[in-house]
Amino acid sequence: MLDMCIVNCRLDPSDQECSIGIENGKIVSIQKLTSAADEIIDLNGKIILPGLIDVHVHMRDPGLTYKENFKTGTESAAAGGFTTVLDMPNTKPPTNTVKDYRNKLKIDKSKAIVDFVLHAGTANPEQIPSLGELNPASFKVFMDLHDDEFLMNLFSEIADLNQSTDYENLISIHAEDQEIVNRYTAMKSSETSKNSMVYADARPPLAEDVAVSKAILMAKEFNLKVHICHASTKKSLDSIQNAKTEGCNISSEVTPHHLFLDSSYLEKFANFAKTNPPLRSNAKKITLHDLPKTDIVGTDHAPHTIAEKKKNVWNAPPGIPGLETALPLLLNQINQGNIPFKEIRRLLCENPAKLFKIENKGHIKEGMDADFVVVDMKKELTIDSDNFYSKAHYTPFNGMKVTGVPVMTILRGEVIMRDSEVFKATGNHVYS
Numbered sequence: 001m002l003d004m005c006i007v008n009c010r011l012d013p014s015d016q017e018c019s020i021g022i023e024n025g026k027i028v029s030i031q032k033l034t035s036a037a038d039e040i041i042d043l044n045g046k047i048i049l050p051g052l053i054d055v056h057v058h059m060r061d062p063g064l065t066y067k068e069n070f071k072t073g074t075e076s077a078a079a080g081g082f083t084t085v086l087d088m089p090n091t092k093p094p095t096n097t098v099k100d101y102r103n104k105l106k107i108d109k110s111k112a113i114v115d116f117v118l119h120a121g122t123a124n125p126e127q128i129p130s131l132g133e134l135n136p137a138s139f140k141v142f143m144d145l146h147d148d149e150f151l152m153n154l155f156s157e158i159a160d161l162n163q164s165t166d167y168e169n170l171i172s173i174h175a176e177d178q179e180i181v182n183r184y185t186a187m188k189s190s191e192t193s194k195n196s197m198v199y200a201d202a203r204p205p206l207a208e209d210v211a212v213s214k215a216i217l218m219a220k221e222f223n224l225k226v227h228i229c230h231a232s233t234k235k236s237l238d239s240i241q242n243a244k245t246e247g248c249n250i251s252s253e254v255t256p257h258h259l260f261l262d263s264s265y266l267e268k269f270a271n272f273a274k275t276n277p278p279l280r281s282n283a284k285k286i287t288l289h290d291l292p293k294t295d296i297v298g299t300d301h302a303p304h305t306i307a308e309k310k311k312n313v314w315n316a317p318p319g320i321p322g323l324e325t326a327l328p329l330l331l332n333q334i335n336q337g338n339i340p341f342k343e344i345r346r347l348l349c350e351n352p353a354k355l356f357k358i359e360n361k362g363h364i365k366e367g368m369d370a371d372f373v374v375v376d377m378k379k380e381l382t383i384d385s386d387n388f389y390s391k392a393h394y395t396p397f398n399g400m401k402v403t404g405v406p407v408m409t410i411l412r413g414e415v416i417m418r419d420s421e422v423f424k425a426t427g428n429h430v431y432s
Contacts, residue, residue, distance in 0.1 A: 063092025
């Protein structure tokens, strides 16, 4: 007698229906016949995907919990079909030290309702060897906050760490060049215009393209594995592709807001569309045609309060919540024939698990964790930020109509979301 059997499900729109047997939180069988189980879930032909993995979220816990906390953030993840999230280090305090990393880990374990991993910060380079022993998802580098000398020393420190351990530490990079950002921001900040589009001019595509080129050169010089977060320009993606062909160990990530929105949304939604890197012009931005060039879709879920977002363009914080909109936006494009269904598995399941070494996740195979998201490709939804589980009740996608939504999320054989209702659950730290 199995714990659960999911029947009449399809792994792909073109597949025949099958049954998935689950025991002790693991997939134990995938077959046409239904197995006896304590719980049987009939999906009536709906499609089932591996639980989504978001390698780039900002849950704001600790220190900034008025924006989000690990409970509300992981509830938001479950609502959007994500069963594993990788949280960034820029909390308060940031996870730049062993003490702060361990404290954050303790807090997050007590609140998580999906599985998770933590990225480590790099503002305290002397802490890197000790942080490496804690096995973070990556060392996160914000190039817009550091000069070239600091970056060179940082890459050298992580290269030395890799040589002294068996583990290949990954560097995740926010790629905007500090000198260019500072120079253009100084030029634009004196403008009296209240138009939020000025912010995009203050952090131009040049800043990203130059930073990506520098990151590639340093990755080659120090023989390091690097991951470029939220690539937003065609040129940066092309540079990453070229580096791959030259043998550089590099990967890239794009966000739904950079895919589907352009800089004109800063005029329409003002600071509610403000993010780093900024939304780009149609001439420079990435599009769905660029998806084959990238490895991962990450949401860069970055919640703030409405009051913060209503400040002037220079004082309002950058960031857009994305956990509850990413999958519906992509499923809608599948329904419109713009991307193949297999891209969801590649970009949001398989590659995140592979590149960030998340074992037992990202695939529907025997022996893997029983993490799933069930999608209804016919169900229609009008995106409404008032209904978000996230504390951030805003989105530049507000009012957009989509077809194709997640209707059930299962974590290690336990239903944690059904028909938009999220249930109490216990998430695990994956790299335990």
